[in-house]
Structures are given as structure tokens and as C-alpha cells.
Amino acid sequence: MIQLFHLTKVHASGVQVLDNAFFSVPAGAFMVVAGENRAGKSTLLKLLAGEDKPTSGTVRIDQKDIYSLSSRDKQKWLSEVGFIFPDLKLFADKTVEENILFPLRVRGSFAEDQKIPVAKLLERAGLQAQAAHKPSDLSSGELKMAIALRAMVFKPRLLLADDPFLGMDPKSALTLWRLFAELHKSGTTVLISLQRTQDLAAAGETLREISLTMVQLQDGKLTPIEGIA
Amino acid sequence: MNRLAQFFYVVQEGFRQMIRAKGLSAAVIVTVAAALFQLSIFLGVDRVLDRALSSAQESFEMVVFLAPSAQPADVQRVQSLLTADSRVAAVKVITKDEALQDFRKDPDIDQMVQALGENPLPDSFNVTLKKEAADNVGDLIAQLKQDPQVDEVNYGQGQVETVSKLTQAVRCVGLFLGGFIFLAALFIISNTLTLSLWARRDDLAMMARLGAPSWMRWGPYVWEGFLQGFSGALLVCVLLELIHRSSSALLQAFGGFSELLDLPTQDWVSLYLTLGFLGAALGALGAFLALRKKWVREIQ
Numbered sequence: 191m192i193q194l195f196h197l198t199k200v201h202a203s204g205v206q207v208l209d210n211a212f213f214s215v216p217a218g219a220f221m222v223v224a225g226e227n228r229a230g231k232s233t234l235l236k237l238l239a240g241e242d243k244p245t246s247g248t249v250r251i252d253q254k255d256i257y258s259l260s261s262r263d264k265q266k267w268l269s270e271v272g273f274i275f276p277d278l279k280l281f282a283d284k285t286v287e288e289n290i291l292f293p294l295r296v297r298g299s300f301a302e303d304q305k306i307p308v309a310k311l312l313e314r315a316g317l318q319a320q321a322a323h324k325p326s327d328l329s330s331g332e333l334k335m336a337i338a339l340r341a342m343v344f345k346p347r348l349l350l351a352d353d354p355f356l357g358m359d360p361k362s363a364l365t366l367w368r369l370f371a372e373l374h375k376s377g378t379t380v381l382i383s384l385q386r387t388q389d390l391a392a393a394g395e396t397l398r399e400i401s402l403t404m405v406q407l408q409d410g411k412l413t414p415i416e417g418i419a
Numbered sequence: 420m421n422r423l424a425q426f427f428y429v430v431q432e433g434f435r436q437m438i439r440a441k442g443l444s445a446a447v448i449v450t451v452a453a454a455l456f457q458l459s460i461f462l463g464v465d466r467v468l469d470r471a472l473s474s475a476q477e478s479f480e481m482v483v484f485l486a487p488s489a490q491p492a493d494v495q496r497v498q499s500l501l502t503a504d505s506r507v508a509a510v511k512v513i514t515k516d517e518a519l520q521d522f523r524k525d526p527d528i529d530q531m532v533q534a535l536g537e538n539p540l541p542d543s544f545n546v547t548l549k550k551e552a553a554d555n556v557g558d559l560i561a562q563l564k565q566d567p568q569v570d571e572v573n574y575g576q577g578q579v580e581t582v583s584k585l586t587q588a589v590r591c592v593g594l595f596l597g598g599f600i601f602l603a604a605l606f607i608i609s610n611t612l613t614l615s616l617w618a619r620r621d622d623l624a625m626m627a628r629l630g631a632p633s634w635m636r637w638g639p640y641v642w643e644g645f646l647q648g649f650s651g652a653l654l655v656c657v658l659l660e661l662i663h664r665s666s667s668a669l670l671q672a673f674g675g676f677s678e679l680l681d682l683p684t685q686d687w688v689s690l691y692l693t694l695g696f697l698g699a700a701l702g703a704l705g706a707f708l709a710l711r712k713k714w715v716r717e718i719q
Binding site for chain 2: 340
């Protein structure tokens, strides 16, 4: 379970994006955080990942303060999280397949053992033709999809996705929603931030199969939105 | 989690990085090769001088000249004194007649002796000393010089000391220059790898966020440094082996270097192994120093 305790974040510029936020994300939840541009969604996800520090308050993962973790425990925590962040790009010198294999390899899998599952995943995402290509050969939507696949391939405990559908066509967005739903079914807690709630429409029937929780981030406060799913 | 698979990844990435950055890798390899070649030259000179010193000590001889008035009894007495000494390996008596015979082999000296009409040479002893006693015969020489029938004692200790001092001087200069060259090579390697790290700083930071443990992030760079250093050493070994095999005449022409050719095969193998170890250590240490830089530690 992820718990936010009185989380406040004021940027160096003086802009306050979180104001005494108090919230819980149960293990295995599928949550969407909606908010306008500059509402603080990305900051919230970075705080949850332990990549940014709050001005006050804290985040606890299974009762452990994420900001007090030893470097070893923090590394362990990071190894259980899948990130889809705009600044987390693909390795330019590796092919799409190698990029997606990367999280598996650093977690102790031989590339040869994972090539078939990864090929299947690429096929489902419509990227099989780009498997041997370098990221520079991909379109913006394909890049987004490849980054999402890399975050999901090792079945993380928590998936943090910051506006993952931005720049994607509706068909790819639907595919990604389905992949998120499947990952969620396998036990992963999924937390997605969305600027455009229209992206939810791209999910179609997919979201009906899961119990979706949606919260609104506005003026630094997190407010649950009822009756979305 | 399979450690072997992770280790395999580090090894593979190290190779890939080395091949990908061909220019930087070539710079490191040439730097290591230059440093090790310089070291090999010093080792060669040191080896030659070492053998010269050893050879000088082995043939350390003392010549004891008796007074012209010495009688056979005096010859016997001095011979007994010498043979009784534990530091003496062998004593050979050269009578004045034998010495003269030897002298007269030279036609000019023969003419001089004929003009003199008598044998001016005294009886003498060629004394071969034991190797370990070469530096410790001062009291024996003093004892001999006190004998009224001993005219002169010549010994080659000065030569041994000269070679010994020369060897020490070459070692000191070699150590100083070798150390300096090694530090310079280390500096160049470390900075070259720092450039490589700087070029991949975003990837390094990203690897941590993708769950790569610390050792898997720095491992490929240390392995890359190790490989580059070892490749530099390999280059020097090939070069030395070529010189060894094809330039025998050249080495013999340069005084003393023929000693190198007489080295047994195992000494060459041992030299190559030492160079290989030093090269790999130099490369890995350079990479380690690059990784210890503050900004690198921060992005890791």
C-alpha cells in the first residue's frame, strides 16, 4: 500500500503543487490522477518514486518512509517500479528489442531466454517490424509505446505512468490501455496521470473489466472522482 | 535473479562499449602500449645490467703479487694462508717463469725482456673468491698486505661496485620515469574514460531508474578499461616478440642486449604475463578513477 501523509510540495519558483495531500493507494489498485497542465501530476509521481523530495510530509510504501530508505533499499524499491516518464527515453544505441530486454537483463535474465516473450509483446503492441530498429527510426507514438513496453515487461509491483498516451493515435492508445489492464490483472498497482480525460475514452470497454479509481489533482489537493468506470 | 546472466550482461556491454567508441579505445590502447613498452625497455636494460653484475661477481678474482725476494717457503706460506680461508674458492700459483712465458707471447714485451736480461716478474697467485664473499674480503686483503713478502694485492671490487652502482642508478631512474609514465598513462586513461562517461551520462542515470544495480552500471566501464589495458599490453607483447624473433642481430649489435636473447622461454612468458597484468590493472584503475569523480557518482 502507498500512503501519502500531509504531502506538501513547493517548487523553488514558489509555485505550490501539493498542499497537505493525504491519500492512500491500495496494493493492486488501478488509479488515474487527472489534472490540468502544471497541476502537479508529474511532481506527484516523482514524489511517489522517491525521485523528488517533498517540502513537508512523506510517502510510505508498506509502512516504510520512502525518503528514509537506505540506498540499498531504495535500489530494491526502484527495481520494483516501472516508470513511464517523459524524460525516461530509450537508449539511443540499442535497438527497440534490446531496450525492452534491458529491464529483464538487469534483473538477471539471459537475453536469449526472453526473446520470444518480448517478440510476442512487440507483436501485440504493433511494433514487431521495428524490433531491430534504433529509437531514432521510430515515430513519436511508437517511441511512447516502446517506452511503455519497457516499463511493463518485467511485471513491476507498481507502474507509474505520466501522461503515457500523449502523442499516440487512438488505436495505439487502446492497445496500451489493454496492456495496462492485463498488467493490473497480474497484480501490478497501476497509477496513471492524465491531462486529457478524453484519453479515457480511448480505453473503450477495456476499463469496464477493472475497478478504476480516479482522483483529481487541483490546487494541490487530491479529490476522488466518483462514477467514472 | 540470475547473477550469471547479470555478469554476462556486464561483460557483453564492456565489449560493446569498447567497440562502439573506437577512437577513444584506440587512444587508451596506444597510451597503455606506450607506457608498457617504455617499461619493457627499462626491464630489458635492468636485466642486462643485472646479469653483468652477476657475471662480474662470479668471476671476482684477486691477484696477489709476492716480493721479488720471496723464497719458495714464502710462496708455500702465502698459498697455505689463502687455501685455508673459507672465502677462497681456488688458488692458482703463477711462478715468475710462467708469468714471463706468458708475457713473452707479445713480441714487443719479449724484446724488452731480452734487453733487460733478467726476469723482472715476481711469483703471484690468482685467487678466485666465492661469489657470496665478493663484498667481504677486506680483512683478508689487509692481512695479506701486512705480510712483508707480499708486494701488492689487486682485486676487482671496484668494477663490481661500479656495475652495482650503475644497476642501482638505472633502477632508480627506471622507477622514477616508469612511475611518472604510469601516472601520466593513468591520467590519460582516466580522462579518456571520463569523456566516455560524460557522453553516456544520461544513459547512466536512466539505468538506475530502470532498476540496474550499482555494480551493473559501473561494471561495464571497469571491464572496458580492463579490456583496453589488456589490449595495450597485448600489442606490446606482440611487438616485443617480433623484436625478439626478428632482430637478434640488431640486439647483439647493441652492447649487452644479446643477454636478452639468452633468456629462457619461461622468462619471456613471465615478462608477457607481467605486462598483461600491468596493462589490465592500469586500464581498470583508470576506469575506477573516472568512476570515482564526483559528478559520475552523483548521476549513479
